[in-house]
Amino acid sequence: MDTYLNQLKIFHVAAKEKCFTRAATVLFLTQPGISKHIKDLEGHYGTRLFDRLGKKVALTQAGEILFAKTATIFNMIEQLKVEIDELQGMKGGFLKIGASMTIGVYVLPPILGRFRDTYPQVDISLDVAVNRQVEENLLANAIDIGFLGAPAADARLVTGPFLNDELVVIVPMSHEWARRDFVPPHELINQTFVIAKEGSGTRRIIEARLADRGVTLKKTIEFGHTEAVKKAVESGLGVGILSKLVIVREEHLGLIKSLRLEGVDLTRTFFFAYRKDKYLSRVTKTFLQYAIYGKAGSDQ
């Protein structure tokens, strides 16, 4: 075969891994095999594709050109299998979802439950990660669809609004604010504040919007996890700000009370995203309908 197809596959993995040895592991081969194939390919194209920089390897310009195209090619080949399976009406299939924290833990589970009731043959995986990681997983084709706290930044991804959310102040039932529905921002300053760890999407929004109103939180206690924030507020440690989505149960049970911040817009939107050049399988499309509209909408 004069098109060096197998070599292209091996090159692609090696370029992705930036390491021949790791590529060998991924491909269930040994390192010398990788070296040889790359060498063959370099012979074919008449130029080096990798610089061997000591222990590291790095793509040359020619390598970069090649890699850009092989990514598309092997994406297409993967999609082929899906498309043909669907043609045959194979109802099973696999749906790989990635989501950021709040969505993955509080929003998706009930949706997944309903979806599973209707399509019990579909295997589902859900990977909860930070926004950036979800984007990367989409680009690496490791997940079919992602749910993010912000529109995907990468141009290779298609993004759309998925769900509107609102951040609310939460206080324990023992708190004097528990009988109110609104609180003006400046009153927050004197409160001990239980807040999510730096780096979370929620945290960023809170700080940005409060800063707009000239309010900076002083007495803050940080927790790494939403559940911890809830528990802390419940037990009277202070007041918190969390997504409405994550406290519905607690509020319903009368464990905490939520209030809005007067005159501060704490709404935000979650987004879905997928690779522009990815063929969305029926399963994926259907799930997206479920997620956005609660039920399957139109078929297209």
Add this chain to the structure above:
Amino acid sequence: MDTYLNQLKIFHVAAKEKCFTRAATVLFLTQPGISKHIKDLEGHYGTRLFDRLGKKVALTQAGEILFAKTATIFNMIEQLKVEIDELQGMKGGFLKIGASMTIGVYVLPPILGRFRDTYPQVDISLDVAVNRQVEENLLANAIDIGFLGAPAADARLVTGPFLNDELVVIVPMSHEWARRDFVPPHELINQTFVIAKEGSGTRRIIEARLADRGVTLKKTIEFGHTEAVKKAVESGLGVGILSKLVIVREEHLGLIKSLRLEGVDLTRTFFFAYRKDKYLSRVTKTFLQYAIYGKAGSDQ
């Protein structure tokens, strides 16, 4: 390989030819080989790709899906060769150069200009930095080639001489030395000296060579920049020592006069350097020829 790449190629040709026997001829194979590969591929996709209609074969629906994509795929693969060849023919690509001050500002620009005239499609970046930084950039593979005021110290770098330079004493036209061509070193001592900032290559050479002759400069004024030194000398602030390369224009315009130091060797050499284990692209090689010989030399 679990992607059946070779089979895809064979399928593609067979689908194009609508005939296994002819596909065999095209691919320099025999018909049974084609049959087997198609069969393997059908096993992989779990469905027939061709209907065997008596003496004829025709694509099934699944086959059509496959054929549509393989057409794109093999198109891309062909395109790849073209794109990489273009890179080789220097109809694209980029060249990342690092250089120390004097070379980057006074020597390279005209060379870059000529190079660009011949290869307008090559993108060029030039990063001017201190010697050490240039070396580090080379090692980090951030630049393709570097030009330095001293041979690269790191064993992983290949170094070669690039350009000979000479430091000369410069005086304003109003100075009594302006009518001389040589000046003995000891006369320098009584002069106010305008000199480049500590740390520059030029400064180090001046001090080392003068120290050999037992001369230490006393009345010195430091400037951070070569241009400042020139301006200072022009306006009669004192005498200076600078590279011949940087004052050709000023001397030609009659703004300053340059003299040699009697009996002191103030010549120095500039060097190019690149990573020993880096593949020098054609663009890089050609540029190096331009830099060293003024024009492209031999092709190898």
Add this chain to the structure above:
DNA sequence: TATTTGCATAATTTAAAATTATGGATACTT
């Protein structure tokens, strides 16, 4: 009905691609 043409299958050969073994060079470690 005989003949040609095209694909399928099986046995065998051939060629490709894998592995093991080894060496050199660079980075990390103590």
Add this chain to the structure above:
DNA sequence: AAGTATCCATAATTTTAAATTATGCAAATA
């Protein structure tokens, strides 16, 4: 600074995959 580990390159060998030849069957051609 010396020793160790890591990573890639190369060569010799083994294994596997893919080619071939040989043959059969079915449909189109005459």
